[in-house]
Amino acid sequence: MDDNTEPLLVIDDLAVEFRTDEGVVKAVDGAAFTIDRGEIVGVVGESGSGKSVTAMSILGLVKSGRRVRGAIRFRGRDLGTLPAKELRSIRGAEIAMIFQDPMTALNPVVTIGRQIVEALRLHDKRLSKAAARDRAIELLALVGMPDAAARFKQFPHEFSGGMRQRAMIAMAIANGPSLLIADEPTTALDVTIQAQVLDLLKVAQQETQAATLLITHDLGVVAELADRVVVMYAGRVVEQGDVTTVFTAPRHPYTVGLLESLPRLDRDVDELHPIPGSPPSLLAPPPGCPFHPRCPLARDRCRTERPELRVVGNGTAVHRTACHFAEELAAVPTEVTR
Amino acid sequence: MTAFVVRRILVNIIVFILIGIGVFLLVRAAPGDPVRMMIRPEDLQEGSEAFIQGRREELGLNDPILVQYARWFLDALTGDLGSSFISRQPVSGLLAERLGPTILLMSTALGISLLIAIPLGTVAAIRRNTSVDYAAAALSLGVISIPSFFLGIVAIYVFSLQLGWLPSSGMSTPGGGGGTDVLQHLIMPAAILGLAGAGPLTRYVRGSLIDELSADYVRTAEAKGGSPARVVTRHALRNSLIPLITIIMINIPQMLAGAVVLEQVFAWPGMGQLAVRAVTQQDYPVIVGFALYVAALVLICNLIADIAYAIVDPRVKVS
Ligand SMILES: Nc1ncnc2c1ncn2[C@@H]1O[C@H](COP(=O)(O)OP(=O)(O)OP(=O)(O)O)[C@@H](O)[C@H]1O
Ligand code: SF4
Numbered sequence: 189m190d191d192n193t194e195p196l197l198v199i200d201d202l203a204v205e206f207r208t209d210e211g212v213v214k215a216v217d218g219a220a221f222t223i224d225r226g227e228i229v230g231v232v233g234e235s236g237s238g239k240s241v242t243a244m245s246i247l248g249l250v251k252s253g254r255r256v257r258g259a260i261r262f263r264g265r266d267l268g269t270l271p272a273k274e275l276r277s278i279r280g281a282e283i284a285m286i287f288q289d290p291m292t293a294l295n296p297v298v299t300i301g302r303q304i305v306e307a308l309r310l311h312d313k314r315l316s317k318a319a320a321r322d323r324a325i326e327l328l329a330l331v332g333m334p335d336a337a338a339r340f341k342q343f344p345h346e347f348s349g350g351m352r353q354r355a356m357i358a359m360a361i362a363n364g365p366s367l368l369i370a371d372e373p374t375t376a377l378d379v380t381i382q383a384q385v386l387d388l389l390k391v392a393q394q395e396t397q398a399a400t401l402l403i404t405h406d407l408g409v410v411a412e413l414a415d416r417v418v419v420m421y422a423g424r425v426v427e428q429g430d431v432t433t434v435f436t437a438p439r440h441p442y443t444v445g446l447l448e449s450l451p452r453l454d455r456d457v458d459e460l461h462p463i464p465g466s467p468p469s470l471l472a473p474p475p476g477c478p479f480h481p482r483c484p485l486a487r488d489r490c491r492t493e494r495p496e497l498r499v500v501g502n503g504t505a506v507h508r509t510a511c512h513f514a515e516e517l518a519a520v521p522t523e524v525t526r
Numbered sequence: 527m528t529a530f531v532v533r534r535i536l537v538n539i540i541v542f543i544l545i546g547i548g549v550f551l552l553v554r555a556a557p558g559d560p561v562r563m564m565i566r567p568e569d570l571q572e573g574s575e576a577f578i579q580g581r582r583e584e585l586g587l588n589d590p591i592l593v594q595y596a597r598w599f600l601d602a603l604t605g606d607l608g609s610s611f612i613s614r615q616p617v618s619g620l621l622a623e624r625l626g627p628t629i630l631l632m633s634t635a636l637g638i639s640l641l642i643a644i645p646l647g648t649v650a651a652i653r654r655n656t657s658v659d660y661a662a663a664a665l666s667l668g669v670i671s672i673p674s675f676f677l678g679i680v681a682i683y684v685f686s687l688q689l690g691w692l693p694s695s696g697m698s699t700p701g702g703g704g705g706t707d708v709l710q711h712l713i714m715p716a717a718i719l720g721l722a723g724a725g726p727l728t729r730y731v732r733g734s735l736i737d738e739l740s741a742d743y744v745r746t747a748e749a750k751g752g753s754p755a756r757v758v759t760r761h762a763l764r765n766s767l768i769p770l771i772t773i774i775m776i777n778i779p780q781m782l783a784g785a786v787v788l789e790q791v792f793a794w795p796g797m798g799q800l801a802v803r804a805v806t807q808q809d810y811p812v813i814v815g816f817a818l819y820v821a822a823l824v825l826i827c828n829l830i831a832d833i834a835y836a837i838v839d840p841r842v843k844v845s
């Protein structure tokens with residue numbers, strides 16, 4: 189069943205739509221990327237670019253949305269056509285998720301311990317309650333929870349945000365997943381806590397050897413943690429490649445804009461260049477390249493012809509971009525500073 | 527926790543005393559003269575004016591209102607709520623023997639309400655905007671809009687008169703008795719009262735469960751691999767039922783009002799029946815006593831709700 193010639197996860201031309209009162213929202217429109225075993229892939233892009241919807245589609249957690257195109261293959265199996273029961277046996281076991289807001293992602297009336305025990309026993313029916321309890325306490329200790337045995341019995345509201353996210357991570361790695369999906373795992377936390385939780389995520393990743401899909405707004409985090417980066421815009425992947433290549437030699441004007449909008453040590457603050465304009469409406473995306481209304485390089489062809497993702501550069505690592513005029517971009521920023 | 531409970535009890539006692547003053551004054555302010563009510567109009571003749579005055583003096587009705595209240599309050603402290611103007615029996619005894627039947631009727635009705643509302647509301651929430659949901663909505667609206675005395679009369683007609691399955695009135699068969707007998711008498715009024723309560727509760731369970739189903743923790747439970755049934759019962763429903771405690775308690779007075787009506791229809795020997803008679807006869811001590819019993823019942827229910835809340839919702843801080 190395990191097809192070793194294919195990457196662990198393949199997202200192929202995924203399109204997800206929402207029917208709303210205003211019309212059909214094309215939240216994801218032809219997203220495509222892959223994740224290899226054990227690698228960390230960062231997904232970046234402005235708010236509303238479809239990062240979360242893409243991530244949730246993997247486990248079939250987009251409730252009101254409709255998948256109109258594409259396939260998501262995990263170990264060669266199309267998760268979209270899997271019977272519900274089989275999909276459930278993958279959720280939380282082979283693929284686990286960490287959500288953005290640990291304040292709301294945990295059930296407020298169930299103890300932290302029982303929530304972790306549930307994750308364990310859902311996928312190992314023979315695990316006794318006592319053994320699950322011991323394992324859960326072990327996991328809490330592993331994610332750096334002081335006094336894990338006492339914490340086991342407490343409710344989410346007795347935890348700080350950072351501690352809750354640690355508990356979420358403990359729950360996610362409970363069954364030794366081969367893919368971890370973390371959707372902005374630190375955005376909702378205090379700045380001082382963010383670094384700790386990211387460090388923990390790195391430790392957890394090394395511990396489990398799980399491939400990781402890390403969604404974040406923070407390019408610095410991607411530079412530090414990820415092997416590869418996927419840049420999304422208006423529901424599409426506009427550029428992807430290994431982190432160093434993409435960050436030192438971006439081949440899409442949107443990526444260039446993102447990098448230039450970063451505060452950097454070697455530049456004055458007033459030299460920040462936020463990308464002018466705002467992301468297009470997903471109800472009626474512009475024809476051609478969705479970035480053309482904001483693109484400094486845009487010309488007639490961009491307004492009519494949709495650029496497909498294609499291989500650029502001559503490096504060894506595969507670097508893809510969806511821009512007609514990628515070759516015109518000179519190598520821009522050379523480093524990313526947090 | 528103990529401090530919390532003690533504090534709640536003290537607050538409730540103060541509220542109770544205030545209610546007592548309010549009720550006492552309101553009843554006294556009502557038009558009509560209870561002494562005249564005791565005398566049949568045809569017996570009114572010359573000289574009865576003096577007799578009426580004598581009775582008023584005897585009953586203390588001519589004293590200043592504050593004196594009347596103080597006397598009544600001190601007596602009430604000893605459990606003496608006075609005697610019925612009509613039957614001369616002590617009010618507390620009259621009410622006490624009717625408290626049991628009313629509580630039996632109401633608690634059975636509440637159980638029936640919940641047995642209907644929780645499953646029906648849950649199914650309506652999960653299958654929202656399908657025919658099942660619409661049917662549940664129609665049913666809820668139906669039982670809310672049909673007056674319960676009407677349902678009661680229909681039920682008596684069908685089940686007692688036509689089918690002869692159930693007794694139409696009272697709480698037990700004279701000479702008979704036993705648990706099954708009481709149960710047979712209880713079924714119709716309790717089912718009708720329960721049905722009336724189930725309507726709004728079903729809507730409430732549905733709405734609150736729909737809210738919870740879109741909560742983040744529900745998505746987490748799904749992402750863990752929980753089955754839909756597990757996600758609903760172990761996670762969403764548990765959260766959505768907590769506020770139901772408050773809703774039930776808020777509805778207690780309304781339910782009591784429903785019970786008063788049904789006690790009339792089914793001649794159920796509860797407090798409602800007694801109260802209706804007392805009101806038509808302007809039997810002050812009984813009316814005041816009834817109002818106090820109702821107030822106490824409502825306050826006790828609220829107290830139970832507060833404590834239950836503190837037990838089932840770990841987020842409630844009781845310190
Ligand atoms: N349930 C829904 N109904 C309608 N539209 C939705 C729904 N969920 C998401 N969308 C839309 O889909 C688009 C993509 O949303 P998504 O949450 O994937 O963005 P994102 O890249 O994760 O953004 P952020 O960085 O803010 O988390 C947005 O325009 C959003 O409004
Ligand atoms: S295709 Fe055109 S509009 Fe789109 S990014 Fe490239 S140059 Fe800009």
Ligand SMILES: [Mg+2]
Nearest residue numbers: 239240241371
């Ligand atoms: Mg998001």
